Amino acid sequence: MIAFLTLCYFGLLAVLVWLKVLPNTLWTWLSTLAWMVLLFIVLFIPMQWGAPAGPARIMTYTVQIIPNVAGPVLEVPVEPNRPISKGDVLFTIDPTTYEAAVEAAQAQLNFQETRLKQYEQLASTAAGTKFQVEETAARVKQLTAELEGAEWNLKETTVRAPADGYVTYVALRPGQRVVTFPLQPAMTFIDTSNKIVGVHIQQIYQRHLERGQKVEIAFKTRPGRIYSGKVEAVFQVTHESQAVTGGTVPAAEIIQAEPFFVRIHLDDPDTNLPAGTVGTAAIYTNSAAMTHIIRKVMIRMESYMNYVIPWL
Template identity: 50%
Template structure:
Protein backbone atom coordinates (compact mmCIF):
# COMPACT_ATOMS: atom_id res chain seq x y z
CA UNK A 1 0.00 0.00 0.00
CA UNK A 2 2.84 2.36 0.76
CA UNK A 3 4.21 1.72 -2.74
CA UNK A 4 0.82 2.64 -4.25
CA UNK A 5 0.67 5.94 -2.32
CA UNK A 6 4.24 6.79 -3.21
CA UNK A 7 3.58 6.07 -6.89
CA UNK A 8 0.51 8.31 -6.77
CA UNK A 9 2.66 11.10 -5.37
CA UNK A 10 5.28 10.57 -8.09
CA UNK A 11 2.61 10.78 -10.80
CA UNK A 12 1.26 14.00 -9.32
CA UNK A 13 4.78 15.40 -9.04
CA UNK A 14 5.53 14.46 -12.66
CA UNK A 15 2.35 16.22 -13.87
CA UNK A 16 3.11 19.37 -11.88
CA UNK A 17 6.64 19.50 -13.28
CA UNK A 18 5.45 18.69 -16.81
CA UNK A 19 2.85 21.46 -16.70
CA UNK A 20 5.49 23.80 -15.27
CA UNK A 21 3.45 24.46 -12.16
CA UNK A 22 6.59 23.92 -10.08
CA UNK A 23 10.25 23.94 -10.94
CA UNK A 24 12.10 20.67 -10.54
CA UNK A 25 14.69 21.92 -8.07
CA UNK A 26 16.64 20.06 -5.38
CA UNK A 27 13.73 20.16 -2.89
CA UNK A 28 11.27 18.51 -5.26
CA UNK A 29 13.89 15.98 -6.30
CA UNK A 30 14.28 14.95 -2.64
CA UNK A 31 10.55 15.19 -1.88
CA UNK A 32 9.76 11.50 -2.69
CA UNK A 33 12.16 10.41 0.07
CA UNK A 34 10.56 12.89 2.47
CA UNK A 35 7.06 11.64 1.57
CA UNK A 36 8.17 8.04 2.05
CA UNK A 37 9.58 8.92 5.48
CA UNK A 38 6.39 10.73 6.47
CA UNK A 39 4.23 7.81 5.35
CA UNK A 40 6.31 5.36 7.35
CA UNK A 41 6.57 7.39 10.55
CA UNK A 42 3.19 9.09 10.45
CA UNK A 43 0.92 6.37 9.09
CA UNK A 44 2.19 2.85 8.41
CA UNK A 45 4.26 2.25 11.56
CA UNK A 46 1.49 3.62 13.88
CA UNK A 47 -1.02 1.49 11.94
CA UNK A 48 0.57 -1.54 13.66
CA UNK A 49 -1.05 -0.59 16.97
CA UNK A 50 -3.88 1.63 15.69
CA UNK A 51 -5.31 -1.08 13.42
CA UNK A 52 -3.36 -4.28 14.17
CA UNK A 53 -3.91 -7.40 12.11
CA UNK A 54 -3.01 -11.05 12.42
CA UNK A 55 -3.94 -14.59 11.41
CA UNK A 56 -7.40 -15.76 12.48
CA UNK A 57 -8.61 -19.31 13.10
CA UNK A 58 -12.16 -20.52 13.69
CA UNK A 59 -12.61 -23.42 16.09
CA UNK A 60 -15.37 -25.32 17.83
CA UNK A 61 -15.51 -27.43 20.94
CA UNK A 62 -15.02 -31.15 20.32
CA UNK A 63 -16.61 -33.60 22.75
CA UNK A 64 -15.11 -37.07 23.01
CA UNK A 65 -18.12 -39.37 23.33
CA UNK A 66 -17.50 -42.05 25.98
CA UNK A 67 -20.52 -44.13 27.06
CA UNK A 68 -21.35 -44.30 30.76
CA UNK A 69 -21.89 -48.07 30.53
CA UNK A 70 -20.12 -50.87 28.68
CA UNK A 71 -21.75 -53.28 26.30
CA UNK A 72 -22.42 -54.32 22.71
CA UNK A 73 -23.63 -51.69 20.24
CA UNK A 74 -26.94 -52.72 18.66
CA UNK A 75 -27.79 -49.58 16.67
CA UNK A 76 -25.97 -46.55 15.23
CA UNK A 77 -28.69 -44.37 13.65
CA UNK A 78 -26.53 -41.25 13.33
CA UNK A 79 -24.92 -40.21 10.04
CA UNK A 80 -21.53 -38.48 9.91
CA UNK A 81 -21.44 -34.70 9.33
CA UNK A 82 -25.22 -34.45 9.59
CA UNK A 83 -26.67 -31.68 11.81
CA UNK A 84 -28.09 -32.98 15.08
CA UNK A 85 -30.08 -31.44 17.90
CA UNK A 86 -29.28 -31.85 21.57
CA UNK A 87 -30.79 -35.15 22.74
CA UNK A 88 -30.76 -36.91 19.37
CA UNK A 89 -29.70 -40.57 19.57
CA UNK A 90 -26.06 -41.26 18.65
CA UNK A 91 -26.05 -45.02 19.30
CA UNK A 92 -27.64 -47.68 21.50
CA UNK A 93 -26.05 -50.35 23.67
CA UNK A 94 -27.72 -53.72 24.27
CA UNK A 95 -29.98 -53.03 27.31
CA UNK A 96 -30.72 -56.72 28.16
CA UNK A 97 -28.32 -57.14 31.13
CA UNK A 98 -29.34 -53.75 32.54
CA UNK A 99 -33.05 -54.53 32.21
CA UNK A 100 -32.44 -57.83 34.00
CA UNK A 101 -30.68 -56.03 36.83
CA UNK A 102 -33.55 -53.56 37.16
CA UNK A 103 -36.08 -56.43 37.24
CA UNK A 104 -34.11 -58.32 39.91
CA UNK A 105 -33.82 -55.24 42.13
CA UNK A 106 -37.52 -54.43 41.72
CA UNK A 107 -38.40 -57.97 42.88
CA UNK A 108 -36.03 -57.70 45.86
CA UNK A 109 -37.43 -54.30 46.75
CA UNK A 110 -41.01 -55.60 46.65
CA UNK A 111 -40.09 -58.45 49.00
CA UNK A 112 -38.15 -56.12 51.32
CA UNK A 113 -41.11 -53.74 51.58
CA UNK A 114 -43.38 -56.68 52.36
CA UNK A 115 -41.04 -57.84 55.16
CA UNK A 116 -40.91 -54.26 56.46
CA UNK A 117 -44.69 -54.10 56.64
CA UNK A 118 -44.76 -57.42 58.50
CA UNK A 119 -42.10 -56.33 61.01
CA UNK A 120 -43.86 -53.01 61.55
CA UNK A 121 -47.16 -54.83 62.22
CA UNK A 122 -45.47 -57.12 64.74
CA UNK A 123 -43.92 -54.15 66.53
CA UNK A 124 -47.26 -52.37 66.74
CA UNK A 125 -48.67 -55.54 68.32
CA UNK A 126 -45.74 -55.68 70.80
CA UNK A 127 -44.61 -58.95 69.18
CA UNK A 128 -41.51 -57.63 67.40
CA UNK A 129 -38.40 -55.58 68.05
CA UNK A 130 -37.74 -52.03 66.89
CA UNK A 131 -34.26 -53.18 65.78
CA UNK A 132 -35.82 -55.57 63.22
CA UNK A 133 -37.96 -52.76 61.81
CA UNK A 134 -34.95 -50.45 61.51
CA UNK A 135 -32.95 -53.19 59.80
CA UNK A 136 -35.71 -53.75 57.24
CA UNK A 137 -35.99 -50.01 56.64
CA UNK A 138 -32.27 -49.89 55.94
CA UNK A 139 -32.57 -52.78 53.47
CA UNK A 140 -35.42 -51.01 51.66
CA UNK A 141 -33.41 -47.76 51.36
CA UNK A 142 -30.36 -49.65 50.06
CA UNK A 143 -32.43 -51.46 47.45
CA UNK A 144 -34.13 -48.21 46.41
CA UNK A 145 -30.72 -46.62 45.89
CA UNK A 146 -29.47 -49.64 43.94
CA UNK A 147 -32.61 -49.62 41.81
CA UNK A 148 -32.17 -45.92 41.06
CA UNK A 149 -28.60 -46.59 39.93
CA UNK A 150 -29.68 -49.57 37.81
CA UNK A 151 -32.36 -47.47 36.09
CA UNK A 152 -29.74 -44.77 35.44
CA UNK A 153 -27.48 -47.39 33.83
CA UNK A 154 -30.38 -48.65 31.74
CA UNK A 155 -31.16 -45.13 30.54
CA UNK A 156 -27.49 -44.60 29.62
CA UNK A 157 -27.60 -47.51 27.16
CA UNK A 158 -29.01 -44.90 24.77
CA UNK A 159 -26.25 -42.37 24.11
CA UNK A 160 -27.53 -38.96 23.02
CA UNK A 161 -26.03 -35.81 21.53
CA UNK A 162 -24.86 -33.47 24.33
CA UNK A 163 -25.62 -30.32 22.30
CA UNK A 164 -26.41 -29.09 18.80
CA UNK A 165 -23.72 -30.26 16.39
CA UNK A 166 -22.61 -33.22 14.33
CA UNK A 167 -20.51 -36.37 14.52
CA UNK A 168 -17.42 -36.49 12.35
CA UNK A 169 -15.06 -39.29 11.35
CA UNK A 170 -17.64 -41.90 12.40
CA UNK A 171 -16.24 -45.44 12.54
CA UNK A 172 -18.53 -47.03 15.15
CA UNK A 173 -20.66 -49.89 13.82
CA UNK A 174 -23.28 -52.30 15.07
CA UNK A 175 -21.73 -55.24 16.92
CA UNK A 176 -18.78 -53.30 18.31
CA UNK A 177 -18.18 -53.52 22.04
CA UNK A 178 -17.69 -50.22 23.84
CA UNK A 179 -16.39 -49.49 27.32
CA UNK A 180 -16.84 -46.64 29.75
CA UNK A 181 -13.12 -45.92 30.04
CA UNK A 182 -12.29 -42.20 29.57
CA UNK A 183 -9.30 -43.06 27.36
CA UNK A 184 -11.49 -45.00 24.89
CA UNK A 185 -13.84 -42.52 23.15
CA UNK A 186 -15.96 -44.05 20.39
CA UNK A 187 -16.71 -40.93 18.34
CA UNK A 188 -15.96 -37.21 18.13
CA UNK A 189 -18.89 -34.82 18.47
CA UNK A 190 -18.44 -31.25 17.20
CA UNK A 191 -20.49 -28.73 19.19
CA UNK A 192 -21.90 -26.04 16.89
CA UNK A 193 -23.85 -24.20 19.58
CA UNK A 194 -20.87 -21.86 20.05
CA UNK A 195 -18.08 -20.67 17.78
CA UNK A 196 -14.55 -19.75 18.83
CA UNK A 197 -12.68 -17.22 16.70
CA UNK A 198 -9.14 -16.44 17.79
CA UNK A 199 -6.84 -13.80 16.32
CA UNK A 200 -3.09 -13.79 16.89
CA UNK A 201 -1.77 -10.30 17.60
CA UNK A 202 1.86 -9.46 18.23
CA UNK A 203 2.54 -8.22 21.74
CA UNK A 204 3.83 -4.88 20.50
CA UNK A 205 0.47 -4.21 18.82
CA UNK A 206 -1.87 -5.58 21.50
CA UNK A 207 -1.67 -2.85 24.14
CA UNK A 208 -4.63 -0.78 22.90
CA UNK A 209 -7.01 -3.67 22.14
CA UNK A 210 -10.17 -3.65 24.28
CA UNK A 211 -13.49 -5.54 24.29
CA UNK A 212 -16.11 -4.05 21.99
CA UNK A 213 -13.75 -2.80 19.28
CA UNK A 214 -14.67 -3.49 15.66
CA UNK A 215 -13.06 -6.38 13.81
CA UNK A 216 -13.09 -7.40 10.14
CA UNK A 217 -12.06 -10.86 8.95
CA UNK A 218 -11.19 -12.19 5.49
CA UNK A 219 -11.41 -16.01 5.37
CA UNK A 220 -9.77 -18.24 2.79
CA UNK A 221 -13.02 -20.22 2.71
CA UNK A 222 -14.96 -17.10 1.65
CA UNK A 223 -12.78 -15.28 -0.92
CA UNK A 224 -13.87 -11.75 -1.72
CA UNK A 225 -15.98 -11.44 1.44
CA UNK A 226 -15.40 -9.55 4.68
CA UNK A 227 -17.12 -10.66 7.91
CA UNK A 228 -17.57 -8.27 10.80
CA UNK A 229 -17.28 -8.85 14.52
CA UNK A 230 -16.37 -7.37 17.86
CA UNK A 231 -13.52 -8.02 20.27
CA UNK A 232 -14.86 -10.25 23.02
CA UNK A 233 -11.77 -10.50 25.19
CA UNK A 234 -7.99 -10.59 25.15
CA UNK A 235 -6.91 -13.90 26.66
CA UNK A 236 -4.82 -13.22 29.73
CA UNK A 237 -2.41 -16.14 29.36
CA UNK A 238 -0.44 -17.99 26.71
CA UNK A 239 1.45 -21.25 27.04
CA UNK A 240 4.84 -19.56 27.37
CA UNK A 241 3.61 -17.76 30.49
CA UNK A 242 2.53 -20.87 32.36
CA UNK A 243 4.36 -22.01 35.46
CA UNK A 244 3.73 -25.58 36.58
CA UNK A 245 4.65 -27.27 39.83
CA UNK A 246 7.73 -29.48 39.56
CA UNK A 247 10.58 -30.82 41.63
CA UNK A 248 13.20 -28.87 39.70
CA UNK A 249 14.86 -25.57 40.44
CA UNK A 250 14.32 -22.55 38.21
CA UNK A 251 16.14 -22.90 34.90
CA UNK A 252 16.86 -20.39 32.19
CA UNK A 253 14.25 -20.31 29.44
CA UNK A 254 14.43 -19.11 25.87
CA UNK A 255 12.20 -16.05 26.10
CA UNK A 256 10.33 -14.96 22.98
CA UNK A 257 7.43 -12.51 22.51
CA UNK A 258 4.73 -15.07 21.77
CA UNK A 259 1.65 -13.50 20.12
CA UNK A 260 -1.37 -12.87 22.30
CA UNK A 261 -4.76 -14.33 21.39
CA UNK A 262 -7.79 -12.08 20.95
CA UNK A 263 -11.18 -13.77 21.03
CA UNK A 264 -13.73 -12.32 18.60
CA UNK A 265 -17.50 -12.66 18.39
CA UNK A 266 -19.23 -12.47 15.01
CA UNK A 267 -21.88 -9.80 14.50
CA UNK A 268 -23.83 -12.37 12.49
CA UNK A 269 -23.91 -15.67 14.39
CA UNK A 270 -25.30 -17.49 11.34
CA UNK A 271 -22.22 -16.52 9.33
CA UNK A 272 -19.98 -18.01 11.99
CA UNK A 273 -21.97 -21.25 12.11
CA UNK A 274 -21.75 -21.61 8.33
CA UNK A 275 -17.94 -21.79 8.41
CA UNK A 276 -16.24 -25.16 8.90
CA UNK A 277 -14.11 -25.60 11.98
CA UNK A 278 -10.51 -24.84 11.08
CA UNK A 279 -11.34 -21.99 8.69
CA UNK A 280 -8.34 -19.65 8.56
CA UNK A 281 -7.90 -16.09 7.42
CA UNK A 282 -6.69 -12.65 8.40
CA UNK A 283 -8.37 -10.27 10.84
CA UNK A 284 -7.94 -6.55 11.45
CA UNK A 285 -8.83 -4.90 14.77
CA UNK A 286 -9.71 -1.20 14.77
CA UNK A 287 -8.76 0.54 18.01
CA UNK A 288 -9.37 4.17 18.98
CA UNK A 289 -5.79 5.08 18.05
CA UNK A 290 -4.46 6.40 14.72
CA UNK A 291 -7.91 6.60 13.10
CA UNK A 292 -6.34 7.78 9.83
CA UNK A 293 -4.76 4.33 9.40
CA UNK A 294 -8.09 2.48 9.59
CA UNK A 295 -8.93 3.23 5.97
CA UNK A 296 -5.55 1.93 4.82
CA UNK A 297 -6.01 -1.28 6.83
CA UNK A 298 -9.49 -1.81 5.38
CA UNK A 299 -8.16 -1.42 1.85
CA UNK A 300 -5.33 -3.88 2.55
CA UNK A 301 -7.76 -6.41 4.04
CA UNK A 302 -10.05 -6.19 1.03
CA UNK A 303 -7.11 -6.67 -1.29
CA UNK A 304 -6.25 -9.85 0.61
CA UNK A 305 -9.88 -11.00 0.43
CA UNK A 306 -9.79 -10.67 -3.37
CA UNK A 307 -6.42 -12.42 -3.60
CA UNK A 308 -7.96 -15.35 -1.68
CA UNK A 309 -9.52 -16.39 -4.99
CA UNK A 310 -6.09 -17.35 -6.32
CA UNK A 311 -3.69 -17.63 -3.35
CA UNK A 312 -4.11 -20.87 -1.35
CA UNK A 313 -1.66 -19.90 1.40
Protein backbone atom coordinates in the same frame (compact mmCIF):
# COMPACT_ATOMS: atom_id res chain seq x y z
CA MET B 1 -0.12 -0.29 0.74
CA ILE B 2 2.90 1.98 0.82
CA ALA B 3 3.68 1.00 -2.78
CA PHE B 4 0.10 1.72 -3.83
CA LEU B 5 0.08 5.20 -2.25
CA THR B 6 3.52 5.91 -3.67
CA LEU B 7 2.31 5.01 -7.16
CA CYS B 8 -0.66 7.33 -6.66
CA TYR B 9 1.73 10.11 -5.63
CA PHE B 10 4.00 9.39 -8.59
CA GLY B 11 1.04 9.53 -10.95
CA LEU B 12 -0.02 12.85 -9.46
CA LEU B 13 3.50 14.19 -9.95
CA ALA B 14 3.46 13.08 -13.57
CA VAL B 15 0.18 14.91 -14.18
CA LEU B 16 1.41 18.08 -12.50
CA VAL B 17 4.66 18.00 -14.45
CA TRP B 18 2.75 17.44 -17.71
CA LEU B 19 0.52 20.42 -16.86
CA LYS B 20 3.71 22.37 -16.09
CA VAL B 21 2.52 23.09 -12.56
CA LEU B 22 5.75 21.56 -11.24
CA PRO B 23 9.16 21.70 -12.90
CA ASN B 24 10.52 18.55 -14.51
CA THR B 25 13.60 18.33 -12.32
CA LEU B 26 15.43 15.62 -10.40
CA TRP B 27 14.27 17.08 -7.08
CA THR B 28 10.64 16.84 -8.17
CA TRP B 29 10.96 13.12 -8.76
CA LEU B 30 13.12 12.53 -5.68
CA SER B 31 10.25 13.89 -3.58
CA THR B 32 8.74 10.43 -4.08
CA LEU B 33 11.30 9.07 -1.62
CA ALA B 34 10.38 11.75 0.90
CA TRP B 35 6.73 10.81 0.40
CA MET B 36 7.47 7.17 1.18
CA VAL B 37 9.38 8.07 4.36
CA LEU B 38 6.55 10.38 5.43
CA LEU B 39 3.96 7.63 4.90
CA PHE B 40 6.04 5.18 6.88
CA ILE B 41 6.56 7.49 9.85
CA VAL B 42 3.19 9.24 10.00
CA LEU B 43 0.81 6.42 9.04
CA PHE B 44 2.26 2.94 8.92
CA ILE B 45 4.28 2.88 12.12
CA PRO B 46 1.38 4.24 14.26
CA MET B 47 -1.01 1.89 12.47
CA GLN B 48 0.77 -1.10 14.00
CA TRP B 49 -0.60 -0.22 17.44
CA GLY B 50 -3.54 1.93 16.39
CA ALA B 51 -5.07 -0.86 14.31
CA PRO B 52 -3.05 -4.04 14.93
CA ALA B 53 -3.74 -7.03 12.72
CA GLY B 54 -3.12 -10.73 13.14
CA PRO B 55 -4.12 -14.17 11.89
CA ALA B 56 -7.63 -15.29 12.84
CA ARG B 57 -9.08 -18.77 13.10
CA ILE B 58 -12.51 -20.24 13.82
CA MET B 59 -12.35 -22.99 16.41
CA THR B 60 -14.92 -25.24 17.99
CA TYR B 61 -15.12 -27.77 20.79
CA THR B 62 -14.28 -31.42 20.13
CA VAL B 63 -15.97 -33.88 22.48
CA GLN B 64 -14.59 -37.37 22.98
CA ILE B 65 -17.63 -39.65 23.28
CA ILE B 66 -16.95 -42.13 26.08
CA PRO B 67 -19.98 -44.17 27.21
CA ASN B 68 -20.88 -44.33 30.88
CA VAL B 69 -21.54 -48.08 30.65
CA ALA B 70 -19.71 -50.87 28.86
CA GLY B 71 -21.02 -53.52 26.53
CA PRO B 72 -21.36 -54.66 22.91
CA VAL B 73 -22.75 -52.15 20.42
CA LEU B 74 -26.12 -53.00 18.89
CA GLU B 75 -26.69 -50.10 16.50
CA VAL B 76 -24.86 -47.06 15.12
CA PRO B 77 -27.55 -44.97 13.37
CA VAL B 78 -25.45 -41.80 13.09
CA GLU B 79 -23.73 -40.98 9.80
CA PRO B 80 -20.34 -39.26 9.65
CA ASN B 81 -20.19 -35.54 8.94
CA ARG B 82 -23.96 -35.15 8.79
CA PRO B 83 -25.47 -32.45 11.07
CA ILE B 84 -27.45 -33.76 14.03
CA SER B 85 -29.25 -32.11 16.92
CA LYS B 86 -28.70 -32.34 20.64
CA GLY B 87 -30.21 -35.57 21.99
CA ASP B 88 -30.05 -37.54 18.73
CA VAL B 89 -28.90 -41.15 19.13
CA LEU B 90 -25.23 -41.78 18.38
CA PHE B 91 -25.17 -45.50 19.17
CA THR B 92 -26.84 -48.04 21.44
CA ILE B 93 -25.31 -50.66 23.73
CA ASP B 94 -26.84 -54.09 24.41
CA PRO B 95 -29.14 -53.41 27.40
CA THR B 96 -29.74 -57.08 28.39
CA THR B 97 -27.61 -57.18 31.53
CA TYR B 98 -28.75 -53.70 32.60
CA GLU B 99 -32.42 -54.60 32.15
CA ALA B 100 -31.82 -57.69 34.29
CA ALA B 101 -30.19 -55.53 36.97
CA VAL B 102 -33.24 -53.24 36.99
CA GLU B 103 -35.63 -56.18 37.30
CA ALA B 104 -33.59 -57.72 40.11
CA ALA B 105 -33.44 -54.45 42.04
CA GLN B 106 -37.17 -53.87 41.51
CA ALA B 107 -38.00 -57.38 42.75
CA GLN B 108 -35.88 -56.95 45.88
CA LEU B 109 -37.42 -53.55 46.53
CA ASN B 110 -40.97 -54.90 46.18
CA PHE B 111 -40.16 -57.73 48.57
CA GLN B 112 -38.66 -55.45 51.21
CA GLU B 113 -41.57 -52.98 50.93
CA THR B 114 -43.95 -55.87 51.62
CA ARG B 115 -41.87 -56.98 54.59
CA LEU B 116 -41.81 -53.40 55.90
CA LYS B 117 -45.60 -53.24 55.90
CA GLN B 118 -45.77 -56.59 57.69
CA TYR B 119 -43.27 -55.53 60.37
CA GLU B 120 -45.14 -52.24 60.89
CA GLN B 121 -48.38 -54.17 61.48
CA LEU B 122 -46.67 -56.56 63.87
CA ALA B 123 -45.03 -53.68 65.72
CA SER B 124 -48.38 -51.92 66.10
CA THR B 125 -49.75 -55.03 67.94
CA ALA B 126 -46.56 -55.53 69.98
CA ALA B 127 -45.92 -58.79 68.08
CA GLY B 128 -42.86 -57.31 66.37
CA THR B 129 -39.96 -55.08 67.29
CA LYS B 130 -39.15 -51.49 66.33
CA PHE B 131 -35.69 -52.65 65.32
CA GLN B 132 -37.15 -54.88 62.58
CA VAL B 133 -39.12 -51.92 61.21
CA GLU B 134 -36.09 -49.62 61.20
CA GLU B 135 -33.81 -52.26 59.68
CA THR B 136 -36.27 -53.02 56.88
CA ALA B 137 -36.90 -49.32 56.22
CA ALA B 138 -33.15 -48.78 55.81
CA ARG B 139 -33.03 -51.75 53.45
CA VAL B 140 -35.87 -50.22 51.39
CA LYS B 141 -33.95 -46.94 51.06
CA GLN B 142 -30.83 -48.81 50.01
CA LEU B 143 -32.69 -50.81 47.36
CA THR B 144 -34.41 -47.66 46.11
CA ALA B 145 -31.01 -46.08 45.53
CA GLU B 146 -29.75 -49.25 43.84
CA LEU B 147 -32.80 -49.25 41.58
CA GLU B 148 -32.18 -45.63 40.61
CA GLY B 149 -28.57 -46.51 39.76
CA ALA B 150 -29.63 -49.53 37.72
CA GLU B 151 -32.21 -47.45 35.82
CA TRP B 152 -29.59 -44.78 35.14
CA ASN B 153 -27.20 -47.41 33.76
CA LEU B 154 -29.98 -48.77 31.56
CA LYS B 155 -30.71 -45.29 30.24
CA GLU B 156 -27.03 -44.78 29.45
CA THR B 157 -27.04 -47.72 27.05
CA THR B 158 -28.40 -45.21 24.53
CA VAL B 159 -25.64 -42.69 23.87
CA ARG B 160 -26.92 -39.34 22.59
CA ALA B 161 -25.38 -36.23 21.07
CA PRO B 162 -24.34 -33.75 23.80
CA ALA B 163 -25.05 -30.71 21.58
CA ASP B 164 -25.76 -29.67 18.01
CA GLY B 165 -22.99 -30.78 15.69
CA TYR B 166 -21.79 -33.84 13.85
CA VAL B 167 -19.66 -36.93 14.31
CA THR B 168 -16.57 -37.32 12.18
CA TYR B 169 -14.63 -40.47 11.34
CA VAL B 170 -17.21 -43.01 12.54
CA ALA B 171 -15.29 -46.27 12.87
CA LEU B 172 -17.63 -47.80 15.46
CA ARG B 173 -19.62 -50.78 14.19
CA PRO B 174 -22.29 -53.09 15.66
CA GLY B 175 -20.68 -55.95 17.56
CA GLN B 176 -17.76 -53.93 18.88
CA ARG B 177 -17.47 -53.66 22.63
CA VAL B 178 -17.18 -50.20 24.09
CA VAL B 179 -15.70 -49.49 27.50
CA THR B 180 -15.74 -46.59 29.94
CA PHE B 181 -11.97 -46.15 29.81
CA PRO B 182 -11.20 -42.41 29.34
CA LEU B 183 -8.33 -43.02 26.91
CA GLN B 184 -10.44 -45.09 24.54
CA PRO B 185 -13.28 -42.93 23.16
CA ALA B 186 -15.90 -44.55 20.97
CA MET B 187 -16.13 -41.62 18.54
CA THR B 188 -15.34 -37.93 18.15
CA PHE B 189 -18.16 -35.38 18.23
CA ILE B 190 -17.73 -31.88 16.77
CA ASP B 191 -19.78 -29.33 18.70
CA THR B 192 -20.99 -26.61 16.31
CA SER B 193 -23.34 -24.90 18.78
CA ASN B 194 -20.60 -22.57 20.02
CA LYS B 195 -17.81 -21.48 17.70
CA ILE B 196 -14.81 -19.49 18.89
CA VAL B 197 -13.16 -16.79 16.78
CA GLY B 198 -9.60 -16.25 17.95
CA VAL B 199 -6.94 -13.78 16.81
CA HIS B 200 -3.21 -13.73 17.57
CA ILE B 201 -1.89 -10.25 18.37
CA GLN B 202 1.78 -9.61 19.08
CA GLN B 203 2.71 -8.73 22.66
CA ILE B 204 4.01 -5.28 21.77
CA TYR B 205 0.46 -4.18 20.89
CA GLN B 206 -1.32 -5.92 23.77
CA ARG B 207 -1.33 -2.80 25.96
CA HIS B 208 -3.63 -1.03 23.48
CA LEU B 209 -6.28 -3.77 23.41
CA GLU B 210 -9.51 -3.45 25.37
CA ARG B 211 -12.76 -5.32 25.53
CA GLY B 212 -15.44 -3.92 23.23
CA GLN B 213 -13.12 -2.54 20.55
CA LYS B 214 -14.31 -2.94 16.96
CA VAL B 215 -12.90 -5.69 14.78
CA GLU B 216 -13.01 -6.51 11.07
CA ILE B 217 -12.09 -9.93 9.70
CA ALA B 218 -11.48 -11.17 6.16
CA PHE B 219 -11.87 -14.97 5.99
CA LYS B 220 -10.35 -17.15 3.28
CA THR B 221 -13.58 -19.05 2.71
CA ARG B 222 -15.55 -15.84 2.07
CA PRO B 223 -13.53 -13.73 -0.41
CA GLY B 224 -14.73 -10.17 -0.86
CA ARG B 225 -16.66 -10.13 2.42
CA ILE B 226 -15.75 -8.36 5.66
CA TYR B 227 -17.09 -9.63 8.99
CA SER B 228 -17.47 -7.13 11.80
CA GLY B 229 -17.28 -7.85 15.50
CA LYS B 230 -15.97 -6.76 18.85
CA VAL B 231 -13.21 -7.84 21.22
CA GLU B 232 -14.78 -10.22 23.71
CA ALA B 233 -11.72 -11.04 25.79
CA VAL B 234 -7.95 -10.63 25.79
CA PHE B 235 -6.35 -13.70 27.33
CA GLN B 236 -3.71 -12.75 29.89
CA VAL B 237 -1.72 -15.93 29.43
CA THR B 238 0.35 -17.63 26.72
CA HIS B 239 1.50 -21.18 26.11
CA GLU B 240 5.04 -20.52 27.34
CA SER B 241 3.78 -19.09 30.63
CA GLN B 242 2.62 -22.50 31.88
CA ALA B 243 4.50 -24.05 34.77
CA VAL B 244 3.96 -27.78 34.41
CA THR B 245 4.68 -29.97 37.42
CA GLY B 246 7.23 -32.67 36.69
CA GLY B 247 10.01 -34.72 38.19
CA THR B 248 12.82 -33.00 36.33
CA VAL B 249 14.38 -29.56 36.30
CA PRO B 250 12.98 -27.48 33.40
CA ALA B 251 15.36 -27.26 30.47
CA ALA B 252 16.67 -23.85 29.46
CA GLU B 253 15.03 -22.69 26.25
CA ILE B 254 15.18 -19.66 24.03
CA ILE B 255 12.51 -17.25 25.23
CA GLN B 256 10.37 -15.85 22.45
CA ALA B 257 7.56 -13.33 22.55
CA GLU B 258 4.50 -15.41 21.82
CA PRO B 259 1.41 -13.55 20.60
CA PHE B 260 -1.57 -13.14 22.90
CA PHE B 261 -4.89 -14.78 22.09
CA VAL B 262 -7.84 -12.43 21.60
CA ARG B 263 -11.38 -13.80 21.47
CA ILE B 264 -13.77 -12.09 19.06
CA HIS B 265 -17.56 -11.95 19.04
CA LEU B 266 -18.98 -11.59 15.53
CA ASP B 267 -21.89 -9.17 15.15
CA ASP B 268 -23.54 -11.40 12.53
CA PRO B 269 -22.12 -14.89 12.95
CA ASP B 270 -22.29 -17.05 9.84
CA THR B 271 -23.18 -20.59 10.88
CA ASN B 272 -21.81 -21.85 7.55
CA LEU B 273 -18.26 -20.85 8.43
CA PRO B 274 -16.53 -24.19 9.07
CA ALA B 275 -14.23 -24.74 12.00
CA GLY B 276 -10.65 -24.23 10.92
CA THR B 277 -11.46 -21.26 8.68
CA VAL B 278 -8.56 -18.80 8.74
CA GLY B 279 -8.23 -15.16 7.83
CA THR B 280 -6.87 -11.82 8.94
CA ALA B 281 -8.38 -9.66 11.66
CA ALA B 282 -7.86 -5.97 12.35
CA ILE B 283 -8.61 -4.49 15.77
CA TYR B 284 -9.34 -0.77 15.90
CA THR B 285 -8.01 0.51 19.21
CA ASN B 286 -8.43 3.91 20.84
CA SER B 287 -4.96 4.99 19.68
CA ALA B 288 -3.90 6.57 16.37
CA ALA B 289 -7.45 6.77 15.03
CA MET B 290 -6.23 8.51 11.89
CA THR B 291 -4.56 5.26 10.78
CA HIS B 292 -7.75 3.21 10.95
CA ILE B 293 -8.77 4.15 7.42
CA ILE B 294 -5.51 2.73 6.07
CA ARG B 295 -6.08 -0.58 7.86
CA LYS B 296 -9.68 -0.69 6.59
CA VAL B 297 -8.45 -0.30 3.03
CA MET B 298 -5.73 -2.93 3.53
CA ILE B 299 -8.04 -5.57 4.96
CA ARG B 300 -10.54 -5.01 2.13
CA MET B 301 -7.79 -5.35 -0.41
CA GLU B 302 -6.76 -8.62 1.22
CA SER B 303 -10.37 -9.81 1.20
CA TYR B 304 -10.58 -9.35 -2.59
CA MET B 305 -7.14 -10.84 -3.08
CA ASN B 306 -8.48 -14.02 -1.48
CA TYR B 307 -10.23 -14.69 -4.79
CA VAL B 308 -6.92 -15.25 -6.56
CA ILE B 309 -4.26 -15.88 -3.87
CA PRO B 310 -5.28 -18.88 -1.75
CA TRP B 311 -2.07 -19.30 0.27
CA LEU B 312 -1.67 -15.81 1.75
